[in-house]
Amino acid sequence: MLARRVIPCLDVDKGRVVKGTNFLNLTDEGDPAELAERYAHEGADEIVFLDITAAHERRGTLLEVVRRTASRAFVPLTVGGGVRSVDEMRDVLRAGADKVSFNTAAVAAPSLLTACADRFGSQAVVCAIDARRLPGRDGAANDARRWEVVTHGGRRPTELDAVEWAVRAAELGAGELLVTSMDRDGTRRGFDTELLAAIATRVRVPVIASGGAAGPGDFVAAVRDGRADAVLAASIFHRRLYSISEVKAAMAAAGLPVRRLEGSAA
């Protein structure tokens, strides 16, 4: 049976892992390759690097990080951030990544998803969707089940409906959707399971939940209520609030299929 994945995410800036709140207030949390290797040993099912370095500083640094990581951690590696063309994707894959995630670039040019899927297969193309809940009709409460896609690290609204964009991205060739709630990201208030379920019930590709993990119970909720196939988190792992095996133990206790490491199997 296909296991539900637990994925530590490493936000990388100029070759270092950083984490902020709502994409701001960045703090240094370590070397990406070292952290990735540690997580792989601890049972991470996959590693995601999101490169948030400004474009003109990026070239080379990220590829070197990917190369070092792929030489040490024998688990799947997804890289996102600033990849804008088939050729750039090829470079990232050749450095050792298995998948590339597109966010702002896909919104700006949706055909990029198709071009990359045609060249490398849809399994290598991830569409990352940053979504913000729209206010209710009275304008006060965030209670409407509608979400807007935001780009440029959450700074720019697009007026795109997040669920419709998710459906379209899958049709265009994305083989996976990485769905981040901008309302929850970095807040430790739990995943937006309504957003996840709204998307997961409309697409056949796997959905990765992101934004808001506070504890193991949130991972269970993302899969059970949000229907996510995989769950991504950053700071709770980097700051050692919970280990990957603690999260998986909670998921297994809730009856969800997870890959347990030998010796830690319960």
Place this chain on the structure above:
Amino acid sequence: MSGPVKVAVLDYGAANMVSITRALAAVGAEVAVAEEPAAMAGVDAIVVPGVGAAAPAMDHLRERGLVGPLREWVRAGRPCLGICLGFQLLFDASDEGDAETLGLLAGRSVALADAPTLPHIGWNSVDLVRPHPLFDGIADGSYFYFVHSFAPAPADESLILARTTHGRPFASALARGSLYGLQFHPEKSSEAGLRLLSNFIGLTAAGNAGAMAVEAA
């Protein structure tokens, strides 16, 4: 044995070559990347890796002149391991882009039927259907990493080593003599994957030793 086992990994374009070459090196193989037939000379085993679509992969193999030499290699009974798309390419054809593939194993690759999610991405259990040294030290039902939407349907089901279920069961590992195929990615499957690659290298070394003994006799 004389020195490490030499493995050529066929490079036909877009595949992630870093992970498979580093994983093979990590289990003690001497690894070369082969972009052309000449690079296959003097090696003990060939690995056909792969991600992506069948039709462009076959185009790239043809452009690099690798199709003929690879067919000869396998028909001579020499060690070869196909991984993921590289496994599917060993068969007659693929429904993906209606591609004609290498024709070294009878059967064709078909889309996963009744899959709850597609592509099939993630760690799934590999259930052994017959014992084989390729899985020495690996528990039945161990998790390996999969990324694919198609899987081969071998005409000769007796070759199947293991099955995995996503929707319906499909052949996730196969062996015919020294020819091996895996639908999952051992180079992405952490310790279990490294163990399997180590077993492949060990089988190749044992085969070499056997051949030398035959020659000596």
